[in-house]
Amino acid sequence: MPVEIERKFLVKSSRWRAGARACAIRQGYLSLGDGATVRIRIAGTEAFITVKGKTQGLSRAEFEYPIPLRDAEVMLETLCTRPLIEKTRFSLEHAGKLWTVDVFEGENDGLVMAEVELTGPEERVALPDWVGEEVTDDPRYRNSSLVSAPLGGLALVDAELSSGV
């Protein structure tokens, strides 16, 4: 079974920006239940439907399939839970690992979150100096939570942390 293992961090400076590649992401959820979540995502000009299982520790079953862009637009518009998540995803390398930094817009405006995918739960990762608090286990920072309880206001209180971005 395909499994996603990742660690998530808040971001405390903008030193990650240089050389990072940007991609606009718009996504929404068809299902946000306790069991599986089903996400529709448009990333640049590509679109996907993604099924994720329950998080167990750091890992989570994940099944992702490309779908026509037009289908994704209609499903985001007519079927997905409000609000949609809008963010710019920046990709960069640090110490041989691919990191992504998500800069949120819309109802989560002000939130900036970094993620790194691990090859296994035991892998040790060199943390860049621009990452702050780890939020891997904090349910408030799941993308699905950012729909049901957006963090725009909260993130702005932490403006000092995210001031660079």
Added chain:
Amino acid sequence: MPVEIERKFLVKSSRWRAGARACAIRQGYLSLGDGATVRIRIAGTEAFITVKGKTQGLSRAEFEYPIPLRDAEVMLETLCTRPLIEKTRFSLEHAGKLWTVDVFEGENDGLVMAEVELTGPEERVALPDWVGEEVTDDPRYRNSSLVSAPLGGLALVDAELSSGV
């Protein structure tokens, strides 16, 4: 937007059987909410993920994508709501239209339901003499309802109707 327009009927005799092609179907739901439903289906050796919107009159938005059989098996086993729906789908032609007859097993054992897909909400369809009560608008006979409230017991009370199958 792809839209599904169909009419559903109970089946009152087995006269549809001759020449019908059979296909084993196993399906489950990742989401059964008031909004979109998300279904995983294995039909014979093919597998699909299907998103359906709310029913509006006879029609309903539908998006279906083929997925690897193995992914579908894992999602049915680990992520879908219980019980799964198991049925044999028979396909046949009547008066130039394709009809399907679903013979349910498992928790809906005894239920037999016929469906015909329309090209538009105004299309008139010649009904075969083996169809009984129309249940298009009866929410109990939605596949998603057959998970949350299986009709095995109820269908057996109507044994007279389905005695031929």
